[in-house]
Amino acid sequence: xxxxxxxxxxxxxxxxxxxxxxxxxxxxxxxxxxxxxxxxxxxxxxxxxxxxxxxxxxxxxxxxxxxxxxxxxxxxxxxxxxxxxxxxxxxxxxxxxxxxxxxxxxxxxxxxxxxxxxxxxxxxxxxxxxxxxxxxxxxxxxxxxxxxxxxxxxx
Amino acid sequence: xxxxxxxxxxxxxxxxxxxxxxxxxxxxxxxxxxxxxxxxxxxxxxxxxxxxxxxxxxxxxxxxxxxxxxxxxxxxxxxxxxxxxxxxxxxxxxxxxxxxxxxxxxxxxxxxxxxxxxxxxxxxxxxxxxxxxxxxxxxxxxxxxxxxxxxxxxx
DNA sequence: TATTGTTATACTCTATAACTATA
DNA sequence: TATAGTTATAGAGTATAACAATA
Numbered sequence: 001x002x003x004x005x006x007x008x009x010x011x012x013x014x015x016x017x018x019x020x021x022x023x024x025x026x027x028x029x030x031x032x033x034x035x036x037x038x039x040x041x042x043x044x045x046x047x048x049x050x051x052x053x054x055x056x057x058x059x060x061x062x063x064x065x066x067x068x069x070x071x072x073x074x075x076x077x078x079x080x081x082x083x084x085x086x087x088x089x090x091x092x093x094x095x096x097x098x099x100x101x102x103x104x105x106x107x108x109x110x111x112x113x114x115x116x117x118x119x120x121x122x123x124x125x126x127x128x129x130x131x132x133x134x135x136x137x138x139x140x141x142x143x144x145x146x147x148x149x150x151x152x153x154x155x
Numbered sequence: 156x157x158x159x160x161x162x163x164x165x166x167x168x169x170x171x172x173x174x175x176x177x178x179x180x181x182x183x184x185x186x187x188x189x190x191x192x193x194x195x196x197x198x199x200x201x202x203x204x205x206x207x208x209x210x211x212x213x214x215x216x217x218x219x220x221x222x223x224x225x226x227x228x229x230x231x232x233x234x235x236x237x238x239x240x241x242x243x244x245x246x247x248x249x250x251x252x253x254x255x256x257x258x259x260x261x262x263x264x265x266x267x268x269x270x271x272x273x274x275x276x277x278x279x280x281x282x283x284x285x286x287x288x289x290x291x292x293x294x295x296x297x298x299x300x301x302x303x304x305x306x307x308x309x310x
Numbered sequence: 311t312a313t314t315g316t317t318a319t320a321c322t323c324t325a326t327a328a329c330t331a332t333a
Numbered sequence: 334t335a336t337a338g339t340t341a342t343a344g345a346g347t348a349t350a351a352c353a354a355t356a
Contacts, residue, residue, distance in 0.1 A: 008356060011271050012177060014290035019174040021297035022167060064325065069339060091332045091337040116166050122296040124287065131289040133168035134282055141277040142176035161316060210314060219348065240326040246355045 019132060024118045029111035030145050033104070036073035038063060040108055042071055043097065047105050051094035080104055177274045184266035188259070191217060195263055197226055198252065201236050206249035208241060211267035235259055235297050 026037060033039045039051045041061050045052070052060070058068040072095060078100035086092040095103070120128050168239070183191060188194045193265060196216050207215070213223040230236045236254035241247040252260070276282050 010291065011275070012181065012267065014287065014294040015174055017294035017297050018290055019170055021294075022170055044335080053337070066326085066340085067324070086337095089333075091330095093338070106355075110169065119166070119293060119297065122292050126258065127189055127289055127292075129286060131293070132166055132169065132290070134278065134286040135173055136165065137277050137282075138274060139169040139172035140287070141175075142172050142274065146209055208314075220315075220348085222347070223319085240333095244314080244356075248315070 001075075018119060022115060025115035025118050026112060029115060030108065033108065034078050035071045039071060039075055040066075041106075042068075042095070043080055043101055043105050043108075044077060046095050046097040047102050051084065051096045053089075053092040053094060054121075055092070057095055170187055177270060180273050181267060182272035183226065184270060185263065188263065189233050189235075190226045193222075193262075197223075197250070198235055198256055198260050198263075201250050201252040202257050206239065206251045208244075208247040208249060210247070212250055230256075261275060274293060 017141070023037075024098055029042055030036050033043075035042065038061070041063075042057060046056055054068050054072060055065055057063075058065040072081065072083065076083060079098060081097050083093040084096055085121065086094050120131070123131065169296075185191050185195055188198075190197065193287070194217070196218075197212060197283060200212055200216065209223050209227060212218075212219055213220040227236065227238065232251060235252055236252050238248040239251055241249050243293065275286070
C-alpha cells in the first residue's frame with residue numbers, strides 16, 4: 001500500500017490501528033464482565049464516586065438511560081453492584097458497588113495496565129511519556145470543542 | 156473524575172477521545188458518500204491499486220463479502236465505481252473506479268487533510284511530527300502481532 | 311466438489327415510545 | 334404536569350446460511 005498519495009492516511013491509519021489494538025485487548029480483558037467496556041465504566045463510577053442515580057450515571061457516561069437499565073440489571077445479577085432506594089426521592093435508584101464489585105474492579109484495572117503495556121511495548125519510558133503527553137493535549141482540545149458526553153467509551 | 160486510581164485510563168481515555176474526534180470529523184466529511192468511511196476505503200482501493208475482485212477487496216479491507224456486495228452496489232449506483240467481468244474467471248468481478256470516482260476521491264482526500272488539521276490543531280509542527288512518528292511505531296508493532304486484516308476502518 | 315457473488319434470514323445493538331410510580 | 338425507571342417495539346448494522354453460476 002505504499003502509495004504516497006495516501007494523504008491524511010498516515011495519522012488516521014496509525015490512530016485507528018493503535019486504538020483498535022488497545023480496544024481489542026481491553027475488550028478481551030472484559031469479556032466476562034457483564035456489559036463489557038461499558039459495564040466497566042459503570043462499575044468504576046460506582047466504586048470511585050459517591051452513589052448517583054441511574055440517570056445521572058447515564059448522562060455522565062453518555063449512555064442512553066434505557067441501556068443503563070439493562071446494564072445495571074446485568075451487573076446487579078452478577079453481584080457487582082446494587083440498586084438502593086434514594087431516601088429523598090422514591091422514584092430514583094442509587095447505584096452502589098458491592099465488595100465483590102470493588103474486588104472485580106481491582107482485577108480489571110490490572111488488566112487495563114497490562115493492555116497499556118501491550119500497546120506501548122515498542123516504546124521506551126521517555127517515548128511513552130511523550131506520547132501520553134501529546135495525546136492528552138490533543139484529547140483535551142478535542143473534548144473542549146464540541147459536546148462530548150462520553151468520557152471513556154471505546155467505540 | 157480526578158481520581159489517581161484511574162490506572163490505564165490516561166492512555167485509554169486520551170486515545171479514545173482523539174480517535175473519536177478524528178472519526179467524527181472524517182465521518183461527517185463522508186456523510187454523502189455511499190457506505191461512509193468504508194465506502195471511502197473501497198473507492199480508494201479501486202482508484203489507487205490494480206483492479207481486484209470483490210473477494211480480494213473484502214479480505215484486504217476486513218469487510219465481510221456479503222457487505223461488500225451492498226457497498227459496491229451503492230458505490231456503483233452513485234457512478235463512482237464499476238463492476239467489470241474478469242476475463243480469466245467468469246465468476247469474479249473486478250472493481251474499477253470511474254472518472255467521477257477519481258474526482259470524488261480527490262475531494263474526500265482534501266477533507267481528510269482538513270480533519271487531520273482539526274485534530275492536530277493544538278500542536279505545532281514539531282510536536283505533530285513527533286506524535287505521528289510515535290503513533291506509527293506503535294501501530295506497526297500492533298499490526299505485526301495478531302491478525303489485523305482491517306487496514307483503516309474507523310469504528 | 312470448491313469458489314465467487316448474490317440473496318434471504320437472523321441476530322445484536324441501539325434508539326423511540328409507551329407505561330408505572332412517584333414528585 | 335413533569336421526572337426516574339422500566340418495558341416493549343422498531344430500526345440500523347452485521348453475521349449466517351442458502352443459492353446460482355462457474356471453476
